[in-house]
Amino acid sequence: MARRIVLRSEEDPDRPQPEDLTIDYAADLNEQQYAAATAGDGPLLIVAGAGTGKTRTLIYRLAYLVETGTRPGQIVLLTFTRRAAHDMTARATQLLDGRCEKVQGGTFHAFCLQVLRRHAPALNLPRNFTVLDAADAADVLSVLRARGDYTRGEERFPQKRTLYNMFSAATNRDEALHEVLARRYPQFKSHYNALKQLQSAYRRYKQTHGLLDFDDLLERTLELFEADDDIRQQVAGRCKHVLVDEYQDTNALQAALVKQFASVHGNVTVVGDDAQSIYRFRGADFRNIFRFPDEYPNAEVLKLEKNYRSTQPILNLANHVIEQADRSYDKELFTDQAEGDLPALVPAADGEMEARFVAQMVLRLRESGVPLRDLAVLFRSSHNAYDVEVELNRRNIPFVKYGGMKLNEAAHIKDVLAHLKVAENPQDAASWNRILQLIHGIGPKTAQDLIDWATEDADDPFVPGDGLPFSSRYVGTLKELLGTLRSIRDPDRPVAEQVETVLDYYQPLFEEEYAEDHPKRAPDLDHLAGLAANYESRQRFLESLALDPIELTALEQEEAEDDEPPLTLSTIHSAKGLEFHTVFLIRALDGTLPSRHALREDGGTDEELRLFYVACTRAEENLFISYPMTQYRRSFGEYMTDPSRFVDDIPEDVLEPVQLVEEDAPDPDDAVEAPDAPPPLPSGNDADASDTDEAAADADAPDDGLPF
DNA sequence: TCGGAGCTACTTTTT
């Protein structure tokens, strides 16, 4: 079956007419969605509440644009995660028999990176510049801080991570450093001059060594367009249509970029929901979405209001929640699915009991026919899930945790990657610093001397030159290092082979550095080697890891090769855009959700409220909001907690309080019952379970003999 | 100049 290839000019008079379309848009979509998907050219704002088929609409719009003659390669789809971009193009591709595959897109960062690689020389950047992830950037700042001797004063100087956040906030919000200090870091105001110096030192350092952090990817792309109008026209010329998902989470920089991308053709479609803006800490401003009609005066504004995801009781709670926010604009979610259980509010004695509740409900739901992958446990911050992880592991329930430790954040993985980065960009002083200090006998000072030599004086940094003060303490290992780098410098060598070469060299250093726990870390190194095999070049491999970090638990899960797709554990942030049959929102405590840090800031409470709203609206059928009544902290001992202020005043006919009851003997029938009404919990043998936890757990676990 | 011992102060969310 030969494929037909039709070449069309942009002004093709024969472009397909609506009657030629292969998809019946009107039948597949509701009226509002149809209007949005098939809207004409020009700026378009789609305001879409949670679960209203926003993604579906965007996919159909993608298909529609392609069907009506826009070449896929001229469409740019910008999303917040790479996963979202993949999902969408894959679904559109399926819809349109493969024609959407060539759509450009991904995250803002990834798209900008492509542009920058192509036009690096115009910014006086080497083409092989290195992308710094947040931790790399913090490391650079740490080195500069030590060098500048800024820490000498009596007053506490910001930590490296804080420094990075500070400078990043300034960039993303387009604010001056003193404004950021005044607003978010008043305690460091006295260091203003030092910080200002450090900020420019950081900027210079990145420029000299060919390094770009996440913010630079956006900022320098903008700079590129402003500096060179030909390039702007060239890039924007290829953006016939720009589609932006989650527009409420764009910041000033990203909004400016969208404007540039659309500056030639003027076709922008943005989709968003002000009530779901949850990236304020990254400079997002939910008001961006209201400004869209001002920025694009002829913009069409369409709304999606009908919810297809959740039952009415869940929407009632969501509506009730978002009403408490100061600045939500009028929008009530409604659905035809009037029937459904009330969302449940579940206090547990402590965190472990909360975890047992979740684990048992998960098993019960699974037995009643809901697959694990349709269940999710959501939480404010990563460590909130600790008890649940322990409990799930104990019961061998497979899960993937999003928002936890990433593969490339593990120190030993960073070690290996730093070698590859140096091979890729020998000017990358930050990575040099890391790999040199791994060698016993080399500390900050020696590393600095060697870096100066490698990045400035050396003809070839991988060949030991004359006159270098190689102390006998480390000269052997250092020569070995240079030899390793020489043998992987050829970028055409298969990436997996390069990783293996580095691992051979790294192994003894690894075992020494992580003397206590290297056996636990070793599997990660194998994972890394396995992963490398999927990439066609070292550069691709490195930037993919930086821009699209891999969850450690996902790798473990993959290795387990369970045939049953796992349960999802996720931060609320990482769960954005996803939906699940049943959602457990755990640790609904004041100080956790809302987070105590957010409460200190202006507008922080509302942001937390929106976060809570996002969590609730992920649920289709069941929503359990739980919290422990006591917690333990080393410094305090055991103390009473406060339930989240967001659940405090909700009427019982909207959010139903449920009491957990520990039964003496579990009723085996209970285990197979679907949770029509939130049932009492058949838990341990003993209400006072702390000592008898093991026994209780064995007795109550209805999962013995389950196939995982 | 390096690195180990021992102390402190933390711990939000992500590209």
Next chain:
DNA sequence: GTAGCTCCGA
């Protein structure tokens, strides 16, 4: 429970 700092001996 730990990252990150200071101090001090080698």
